[in-house]
Ligand SMILES: [Zn+2]
């Protein structure tokens with residue numbers, strides 16, 4: 001087995017776990033799930049693959065209040081209207097299980113543009129995630 005094929009296979013295994021996860025998962029969570037499935041993928045590979053996907057914009061990253069990064073494949077398969085999910089969106093994230101709801105916030109977008117323009121800032125971006133307890137954990 002050549003190294004190249006191995007990397008691809010491990011990447012596919014990671015993609016598969018991301019696809020089946022309902023919520024945001026840390027690299028450690030994903031690593032644990034892969035091990036449970038009998039995969040021999042290493043934690044370093046998981047981190048590296050997640051970073052590549054995140055840099056390419058293929059998965060979403062949120063940072064928990066404690067700073068740990070969590071990852072999720074957005075635009076879930078089976079969504080009735082895939083075009084309803086914009087590239088730029090926000091999340092409601094459960095603090096317990098990582099379950100996420102995609103939300104958009106036109107008020108937030110307008111507010112960000114307004115305060116930035118008022119201060120003379122251009123090329124702005126922002127990150128807004130809302131953490132709480134999902135209906136199952138309230
Ligand atoms: Zn998302």
Ligand SMILES: [Zn+2]
Pocket residue numbers: 094095096097098099133134135136137
């Ligand atoms: Zn929950």
Ligand SMILES: [Zn+2]
Pocket residue numbers: 088089090105108109126128
């Ligand atoms: Zn926004």
